[in-house]
Amino acid sequence: MSNPSDLKYTQTHEWIRVEGTKGTVGITDFAQHELGDIVFVEAPAPGTSLSAGSPMGSVESVKAVSEVNAPLSGAVAEVNPELADHPELLNQDPYGKGWILKMTLSDPGALGGLMDAAAYEKYVAEVTH
Amino acid sequence: MRYFPSSDEDVRALLAAAGVKGVADLFASIPSEARLKEPLAVPPAVPEPELRERFVSRSIRNSSASCRPCFLGAGAYDHYTPAAVDQLLLRSEFYTAYTPYQPELAQGTLQAIFEFQTMMADLTGMDVSNASLYDGGSATAEAALMAHRIHKGRRVLVARSLHPAYREVLRTYLRHIGLTVEEIPFGPDGRLDLGALKGRLDAEVCAVLVGQPNFFGVAEDVRAIASALPQERRPLLGVVVSEALSLALLEPPGRQGADIVCGEARSFGLPLGYGGPYLGFMTTRQQHMRQLPGRICGQTVDADGRRGFVLTLTTREQHIRREKATSNICTNEGLCMLAATVYLSLVGRRGLRELAIQNLSKAEYLKAKLGEKGVRPLFAAPTFNEFAVKLSAQGPKASEAAYAADLLGGYDLSRDYPELAGGHLLCATERVSKAACDRMADVLGGLS
Amino acid sequence: MSHVIEEKLIFEKDHPGRTGASLPACDVPKADPASLLGPLARREAPALLPELSEVDVVRHFTRLSTYNYAVDMGLYPLGSCTMKYNPKINEEVARLEGFARLHPMQPESLTQGALEVMATLQRHLCAVSGMDACTLQPSAGAQGEFTGIQLIRACLEDKGDARRIMLIPDSAHGTNPASAHFAGYEVEEIKSGADGCVDLAALSARMRPDVAGIMLTVPNTLGIFEKNIAEICRLLHANGSLVYVDGANLNALMGITRPGDWGADVMHINLHKTFSTPHGGGGPGAGPVACKAHLEPFLPKPVLVQREGRYAWDHDRPKSIGKVQAFYGNFLILVRALAYIETLGGEGLKRASELAVLNANYLRAQLQPLLKLGFDGPTLHEVVFCDKELPNGVTTLDLAKRLIDYGFHPPTVYFPLIVHGALMIEPTETEPMEELDRFVEAVRAILEEARDRPDLVKSAPHTAYRRRLDEVAAARNPRLTYKP
Known part of the structure; x- marks a missing residue:
């Protein structure tokens, strides 16, 4: 699966789609593939304040737990209600139905610090070799 | 040595195949400065017949509950275990198996765990159960740790009427992780002092832990305690059951507002065993399932779609989450769990209730007989199979007098509660006869 | 394995009217829970405990036991678990x-x-x-x-x-x-x-x-x-x-x-x-x-x-x-x-350690031509192999599951984490040489299968009471108790 070009990416394999002061966050196709079948997603409650680069939740497979970091700072606006019963959406559609949360950004300008799709693909190629 | 299959000839063949000259060379990687130079200071081997005699002679230097009726409870209750329980525990397929890491080869153990979890959840009025914890003491500590993970507050309130040893274990577990333990006194009726509880509650309290029945055998009003808790930043209510048989009679704590029910289920088919191994347990509501400590078994299907069982939600555990695990527990009390499952299956729903009523009846009879002799209960609140009385004599004297009358006497409460001088805790299970109760009443009546 | 009895859950076998335990006669007046405890005794009978005879219960758990593997049946080489014989x-x-x-x-x-x-x-x-x-x-x-x-x-x-x-x-x-x-x-x-x-x-x-x-x-x-x-x-x-x-x-x-x-x-x-x-x-x-x-x-x-x-x-x-x-x-x-x-006595304890280390070194020597060592250091009581030379995409887990079909409990797998696809084998001193040889032959046979018929290995076990269990489904939708 190719990484959508309208998203920004982190070194810890999260993506964010920014529209104005709103951001939608998930984990990348590479991340879901590394983890394998995802069985549980732990996301923060709406209203929780998030700090860029700090853990905001976790995703679990049967035998592993991986922290999910906030790509940017802000506050949780909405959590994907489907994930409680269907964590497999992260495997099936990581950039679409498998989004984890929407957030209100406190500093949308910080977006520039993240990677675009091409830079992320290069980064993944480096870490896997 | 009968446990070592390798003959001298086998050893030579094994060494040759391994490419090693002699047994000593197997340990070449251990630096000589680290080697033990002299033989182990452990006496020589004892043949089996002599060994058995030696243990028999050690065992008869104890005076156990098999020699005299036992009125001692205090967290360990003398119940009868049907012979079938131990016969099944002696199946090699159960007791010589490891933790069920390979589910295809452990469906027997796993199905039994699933049945145990179902029984404990049902008995306690909760949704989910784990596969066991060590004992009532560590289960109490694990309940506090779990409440802290869910609530985040750092104060733990514990009833002073909770088993003293459980409170000590709780303090040991909580000492170094930034949680404080504060005791809530009991009122004159032996129950938790609700006024004192309310006065101590604030947003930092993550857990309120009470015994049910408490250490004095008193049945707490869990509903009243639950409704005393604030709605805002409500702490988790942990009900600690040290006599699991009471669950057959008292309203399930889960229906009374408890968030965690834990404690000691040794009464279900396990021996007194001088304190261990016992059977810690923990149940909770569905929404807290991922914060449970210990092993959990879940239902699934195999590649052919047949029902089967596996250990599940393992990401909570130490081998995956390491220092962030919900607990460090690994080996738990597997075979004790099996004993409880077999026991509860044999006794059944009507049998368990009948047994609980017998226990209540024996204790009430003893209480009445003592009353006739002028020995009064220490507390007015209702009790299950254990209750405290007030003696004018010292505790050790009461226990000596009971022993002289061929009885195992009660427990001296002043050991743990200096404020209860003369307090004496007596338990009566289905195993003590009316005649033994009469004799105990005579003994204690004669002291007062 | 159609001849194996599919034992139901104990709750599904409930047969009202049966009893599996004989309680003592109550020789004191029966107390009335409602009058003594009032609303605290609001519990009726625990709903889910079954009513079964002693025979039913003994058969249930005996059948369950047959679905287990145990040390008394054979080698149980779980590394770091020391599954030695348990004396009677x-x-x-x-x-x-x-x-x-x-x-x-x-x-x-x-x-x-x-x-x-x-x-x-x-x-x-x-x-x-x-x-x-x-x-x-x-x-x-x-x-x-x-x-x-x-x-x-x-x-x-x-x-x-x-x-x-x-x-x-x-x-x-x-x-x-x-x-x-x-x-x-x-x-x-x-x-x-x-x-x-x-x-x-x-x-x-x-x-x-x-x-x-x-x-x-x-x-x-x-x-x-x-x-x-x-x-x-x-x-x-x-x-x-x-x-x-x-x-x-x-x-x-x-x-x-x-x-x-x-x-x-x-x-x-x-x-x-x-x-x-x-x-x-x-x-x-x-x-x-x-x-x-x-x-x-x-x-x-x-x-x-x-x-x-x-x-x-x-x-x-x-x-x-x-x-x-x-x-x-x-x-x-x-x-x-x-x-x-x-x-055992002092000497016997020492002998136990010697023979445990000897058995591990024997297995190491016999398995080394077949599997790749995780670390090349000298072996004491257990030996760790890695998955480097497994053919046709066969994994450590596959090899472990196929060992079940050969009548063994698998070794510890995927631990320690520092060895890729670890297979950690601890035989203990209580295994006879011929049992170790049987294990080596099983590994050899499985590796041949992995080369010639990899699907057979990847879909193992085939002869156990259950085939591979779906751990993902268990974790996604946890069912931790029986619901009637």
Whole structure:
């Protein structure tokens, strides 16, 4: 699966789609593939304040737990209600139905610090070799 | 040595195949400065017949509950275990198996765990159960740790009427992780002092832990305690059951507002065993399932779609989450769990209730007989199979007098509660006869 | 396997009107729960417990037992678990009524025989470990670790500074970091060197005043003896830090070498591994902790003492860390362990370790042409292979599951984490040569299958009561209890 070009990416394999002061966050196709079948997603409650680069939740497979970091700072606006019963959406559609949360950004300008799709693909190629 | 299959000839063949000259060379990687130079200071081997005699002679230097009726409870209750329980525990397929890491080869153990979890959840009025914890003491500590993970507050309130040893274990577990333990006194009726509880509650309290029945055998009003808790930043209510048989009679704590029910289920088919191994347990509501400590078994299907069982939600555990695990527990009390499952299956729903009523009846009879002799209960609140009385004599004297009358006497409460001088805790299970109760009443009546 | 009975859940077998237990006749007036307890007795019969005859219950659990594999059926080579034979006399003596029906709150005058068992076992465990004092209270290995780290903490606090960091190698069991955390320490991982041992230079550089101690498993989970152990102890002690030894692998060392002699301060011992007490499908175990004299004041209370020739419990221990178990430990497990030690004697214990190491080295030599070693160091009680040479995309898990079809319990897999696709094999001393050969032949046959018919291996097991179970479905939609 190719990484959508309208998203920004982190070194810890999260993506964010920014529209104005709103951001939608998930984990990348590479991340879901590394983890394998995802069985549980732990996301923060709406209203929780998030700090860029700090853990905001976790995703679990049967035998592993991986922290999910906030790509940017802000506050949780909405959590994907489907994930409680269907964590497999992260495997099936990581950039679409498998989004984890929407957030209100406190500093949308910080977006520039993240990677675009091409830079992320290069980064993944480096870490896997 | 009968446990070592390798003959001298086998050893030579094994060494040759391994490419090693002699047994000593197997340990070449251990630096000589680290080697033990002299033989182990452990006496020589004892043949089996002599060994058995030696243990028999050690065992008869104890005076156990098999020699005299036992009125001692205090967290360990003398119940009868049907012979079938131990016969099944002696199946090699159960007791010589490891933790069920390979589910295809452990469906027997796993199905039994699933049945145990179902029984404990049902008995306690909760949704989910784990596969066991060590004992009532560590289960109490694990309940506090779990409440802290869910609530985040750092104060733990514990009833002073909770088993003293459980409170000590709780303090040991909580000492170094930034949680404080504060005791809530009991009122004159032996129950938790609700006024004192309310006065101590604030947003930092993550857990309120009470015994049910408490250490004095008193049945707490869990509903009243639950409704005393604030709605805002409500702490988790942990009900600690040290006599699991009471669950057959008292309203399930889960229906009374408890968030965690834990404690000691040794009464279900396990021996007194001088304190261990016992059977810690923990149940909770569905929404807290991922914060449970210990092993959990879940239902699934195999590649052919047949029902089967596996250990599940393992990401909570130490081998995956390491220092962030919900607990460090690994080996738990597997075979004790099996004993409880077999026991509860044999006794059944009507049998368990009948047994609980017998226990209540024996204790009430003893209480009445003592009353006739002028020995009064220490507390007015209702009790299950254990209750405290007030003696004018010292505790050790009461226990000596009971022993002289061929009885195992009660427990001296002043050991743990200096404020209860003369307090004496007596338990009566289905195993003590009316005649033994009469004799105990005579003994204690004669002291007062 | 259509001839195998599909045993239902016990609740599905409920047959109202049957009973499986005979209660004593009640010789006192029947009490009325409602009048005595009022609304507190609102419980009717527990809804889900079945009503079954003794026959039904015995058949149910006997059938369940047939779905298990066990040491009494054959090799159970789980690495670091020491699945040795569980002697039968131990089961018999632990069931003597003078032990089994002894109440923990009885006065010491009535429990001298039990206290003698405990005192004797403590003495023998000190002899084997080279330590000065011992507590039998911890219920299992992990609780032993927690107790031992608490002792370290109490000792350092007593000197005025508990410190902050516990060092743990990357090859350690997960219980080590979890136990250190619950004892209030931050865990810092130290990397293994190319030889599978602790990197001495890196350790030396880390010796700063915030280090409380180190937790070392010796031999480590690669079956390799920590060759610099004495130097590690010296380094830590010079830094004012203490050394904890995880005794999970003590079965390699009895009578050969002793942690106390290396300079270690405290260790736990798994009686359900080294000292033959049964694992019980997941416990109960026992995890006694042995320590040097300077940690003795901090041991859990009560402490067993001798006064005027009689054993007694000393509760007056002002520096004690408190209690970790409500009473004195898993006593009936302690009885079994003492029976084992007395059966073997000092020489027999040493022989057990020698033969355990010999069996592991034999398996290593036989399997080395077939599988690739995880580390090339000398093997003690267990040997670790990796998945590097498995053909056709066959994984460690596949090989493990196919071993089931050949009548074996698989080894420990995917641990230690520092070996890719680890296969960790510990045969123990109680396996006969022909059983080891049968295992080697099974591995050889499976590797041939992996080359010629990989799908057969990837879909194993085929002959067990169940085929591979869907762990993903179990975790996504947890069903933890039976719902009628």
